[in-house]
Amino acid sequence: MNATKTGSAFLRIESVSKSFGDFKAVDQVSLDVARGEIFALLGSSGCGKSTLLRMLAGFERPSGGRIVLDGVDLAGLPPYERPVNMMFQSYALFPHLSVWDNVAFGLRRDKLPKAEIASRVDDMLRMVQLTPYARRKPHQLSGGQQQRVALARSLAKRPQLLLLDEPLGALDRKLREDTQIELVNIIQQVGVTCVMVTHDQEEAMTMASRIAVMSQGRFLQVGSPADIYESPATRFVADFIGNVNLMEGRVVVDEADHAEIECEDVVHRVDHGITGYQGQEVAVAVRPEKIHLSAEPPEGERNRVRGLVRAMSYFGGYTLYHLELPSGATLKVNVENDTRQREGAPVQGDLVWAHWLPTSQVVLKS
Amino acid sequence: MKPALVEGGAGERPRWRGLPGGRRLVIGMPYLWLLLFFLLPFLIVLRISFAEMDGATISNLVSFADQDLVFRLKLGNYATIFQDDIYWSAYGRSLMYAGVTTVFCLLIGYPFAYFMARASAAVQPLLLMAVMLPFWTSFLLRVYAWKGLLDAQTGWVGRLLIHLHADHLLLALGLIPSAGEFMYSPFSLVLGMVYTYLPFMLLPLYATLAKLDLNLLEAAQDLGATPWQAFWRVTVPISRSGIIAGSMLVFIPCVGEYVIPELLGGPETLMIGRVLWDEFFSNNDWPLASGVAVIMVLLIIVPLAIFNNSQAKVARA
Numbered sequence: 001m002n003a004t005k006t007g008s009a010f011l012r013i014e015s016v017s018k019s020f021g022d023f024k025a026v027d028q029v030s031l032d033v034a035r036g037e038i039f040a041l042l043g044s045s046g047c048g049k050s051t052l053l054r055m056l057a058g059f060e061r062p063s064g065g066r067i068v069l070d071g072v073d074l075a076g077l078p079p080y081e082r083p084v085n086m087m088f089q090s091y092a093l094f095p096h097l098s099v100w101d102n103v104a105f106g107l108r109r110d111k112l113p114k115a116e117i118a119s120r121v122d123d124m125l126r127m128v129q130l131t132p133y134a135r136r137k138p139h140q141l142s143g144g145q146q147q148r149v150a151l152a153r154s155l156a157k158r159p160q161l162l163l164l165d166e167p168l169g170a171l172d173r174k175l176r177e178d179t180q181i182e183l184v185n186i187i188q189q190v191g192v193t194c195v196m197v198t199h200d201q202e203e204a205m206t207m208a209s210r211i212a213v214m215s216q217g218r219f220l221q222v223g224s225p226a227d228i229y230e231s232p233a234t235r236f237v238a239d240f241i242g243n244v245n246l247m248e249g250r251v252v253v254d255e256a257d258h259a260e261i262e263c264e265d266v267v268h269r270v271d272h273g274i275t276g277y278q279g280q281e282v283a284v285a286v287r288p289e290k291i292h293l294s295a296e297p298p299e300g301e302r303n304r305v306r307g308l309v310r311a312m313s314y315f316g317g318y319t320l321y322h323l324e325l326p327s328g329a330t331l332k333v334n335v336e337n338d339t340r341q342r343e344g345a346p347v348q349g350d351l352v353w354a355h356w357l358p359t360s361q362v363v364l365k366s
Numbered sequence: 367m368k369p370a371l372v373e374g375g376a377g378e379r380p381r382w383r384g385l386p387g388g389r390r391l392v393i394g395m396p397y398l399w400l401l402l403f404f405l406l407p408f409l410i411v412l413r414i415s416f417a418e419m420d421g422a423t424i425s426n427l428v429s430f431a432d433q434d435l436v437f438r439l440k441l442g443n444y445a446t447i448f449q450d451d452i453y454w455s456a457y458g459r460s461l462m463y464a465g466v467t468t469v470f471c472l473l474i475g476y477p478f479a480y481f482m483a484r485a486s487a488a489v490q491p492l493l494l495m496a497v498m499l500p501f502w503t504s505f506l507l508r509v510y511a512w513k514g515l516l517d518a519q520t521g522w523v524g525r526l527l528i529h530l531h532a533d534h535l536l537l538a539l540g541l542i543p544s545a546g547e548f549m550y551s552p553f554s555l556v557l558g559m560v561y562t563y564l565p566f567m568l569l570p571l572y573a574t575l576a577k578l579d580l581n582l583l584e585a586a587q588d589l590g591a592t593p594w595q596a597f598w599r600v601t602v603p604i605s606r607s608g609i610i611a612g613s614m615l616v617f618i619p620c621v622g623e624y625v626i627p628e629l630l631g632g633p634e635t636l637m638i639g640r641v642l643w644d645e646f647f648s649n650n651d652w653p654l655a656s657g658v659a660v661i662m663v664l665l666i667i668v669p670l671a672i673f674n675n676s677q678a679k680v681a682r683a
Contacts, residue, residue, distance in 0.1 A: 057584075057588055058587075058588075059584055059587075059588075078587070079584070079587040079588050080587045080588070080589075080590045080591055080592055081590075084588075085588055085589065086585075086588050088581050088584070088585055090579070090581050092579065092581040092582050092584065092585035093585075094582060094585070094586075094600060094604075095582075095604065096600075096603045096604055096606075105586070105589050105591075105599075106589030106590050109589060109590035109591050109595065110590055153589070154588075157589065157590065
């Protein structure tokens with residue numbers, strides 16, 4: 001992944017913008033993607049991720065900036081001349097063609113010899129385990145099978161860049177989990193560089209090696225799934241990815257090895273300095289699973305708060321508690337259900353102590 | 367669901383019998399209508415075609431005289447039709463003009479319907495309305511108006527064609543009798559039929575093209591098809607049902623068209639509709655006329671039945 005920092009990036013997006021009238025769908029975005037990497041553009045609808053993907057495919061022309069793939073500027077190339085293939089969200093399988101002909105469609109446009117086309121289509125169908133369905137029409141397949149046809153079709157031409165538009169969006173949850181892993185295996189087996197677009201953070205985190213969180217046409221943060229989850233750069237990213245408790249406060253102690261932030265209900269102590277922020281307004285983010293509950297008051301005066309159990313949501317593996325803090329704010333806490341009967345777990349109406357380690361918080365300056 | 371229906375639904379009966387009475391009625395009514403007003407009359411025509419004129423009346427197929435019950439099928443009408451060139455050339459011309467009209471309607475209608483389906487959602491209803499607008503005036507009037515439009519001296523279409531020297535081209539192709547004379551020719555006939563039947567081609571084409579998923583065209587381009595290839599490989603095959611429906615709606619009525627050839631056609635465009643008219647009402651030879659009609663129906667139905675059958679096989683495969 002260090003390669004992305006150097007000039008050897010396989011796909012280079014240089015301050016690309018796209019405006020529709022006054023609306024800036026994509027605003028000065030830059031990104032390097034390494035060869036063989038699976039990169040995810042993550043954001044809610046309308047954030048510009050699909051527009052960026054469509055610019056990579058050639059369906060939209062950038063208003064500014066450059067897109068360079070393996071040293072070749074793609075700007076002037078129409079979609080049918082780019083070494084880029086896309087798997088559409090709706091799969092866009094040709095309804096009048098069989099599975100086999102769908103996969104062969106791109107190869108036939110390249111005027112490959114018949115024997116070559118046949119062997120490559122057969123290879124593709126074997127890879128996605130659809131050989132017995134070669135003669136079927138798309139409407140005779142299940143959603144999962146259609147998705148695999150779409151994948152085989154987009155890989156058949158051996159593109160240099162594979163684009164996935166919400167690759168699993170149309171599948172139901174259980175199937176999605178199995179398919180995520182299968183899809184990653186196939187992409188890595190082929191070794192193709194891949195850019196995917198998704199609004200589903202779980203999908204992005206399980207499949208991609210790096211993620212760009214997008215909002216209003218800009219990248220808010222680019223990093224590995226763990227980076228983005230554990231070290232969000234902004235309030236927006238912390239709030240967008242997963243569940244989080246955000247507490248506004250002021251830095252009251254700022255030493256080299258620790259800092260203290262006074263919030264309304266609690267004084268946070270973090271075991272690192274926040275150089276130059278003495279007296280400044282910041283936000284402290286704590287993930288619900290990093291907070292522990294106990295009936296007895298924990299040791300020390302910091303990183304602890306007392307709250308009233310207002311609501312509980314049972315999720316099977318864990319239970320999400322909503323604690324009402326003295327100020328009236330809500331603190332979300334996950335408690336792992338490590339026993340079946342949940343002996344000793346707090347119930348609605350209990351007054352409990354919530355506490356966490358000084359390594360658990362993230363201090364957000366913006 | 368009513369329990370009575372559940373109880374009754376256990377047996378292996380034909381599917382339509384399981385339908386509630388109301389639905390059976392709705393499905394049955396059009397069939398009853400067609401039975402009464404198409405199949406039955408056709409059988410009467412078929413029966414007449416095997417008879418002969420007996421003075422002013424039509425002879426019976428079954429007669430009883432001298433204790434002989436006689437069932438006579440007179441095949442003379444068909445023999446006449448098969449032997450006389452005038453019928454076959456009229457059939458041939460009818461099929462030919464209907465075919466040419468269908469091709470022109472398709473050539474003009476397809477791009478039209480394509481761009482109509484691509485127009486913005488606000489404009490589409492207006493365009494659709496414009497296509498149907500001609501139906502608001504009398505068909506006869508609209509066809510007759512071409513007489514004035516095509517006049518070389520007073521009609522602007524005729525004057526425009528002369529101005530563009532298109533009349534020399536049409537004359538060279540043998541489609542008009544002489545330069546500057548457009549009426550009563552194969553040209554005016556086909557023009558009138560294309561003009562009249564274009565909406566029947568447009569509407570089914572529009573209906574299929576409007577449903578076309580534009581993602582499919584992007585997918586085709588993404589896979590290396592130029593826009594032109596994407597059109598031929600994706601748009602056209604997917605709109606096939608619309609092409610077939612539109613072509614049938616134009617071709618079938620054109621074969622038997624009577625009014626347009628009568629108003630706009632000339633001596634060399636004698637079509638089967640006119641022949642039928644003459645046999646029925648000028649010659650008053652109903653049996654022969656019926657024979658002509660039966661053969662016309664067979665000429666259309668048999669190829670269509672074969673075509674439909676092969677289509678159904680393709681769809682099932």
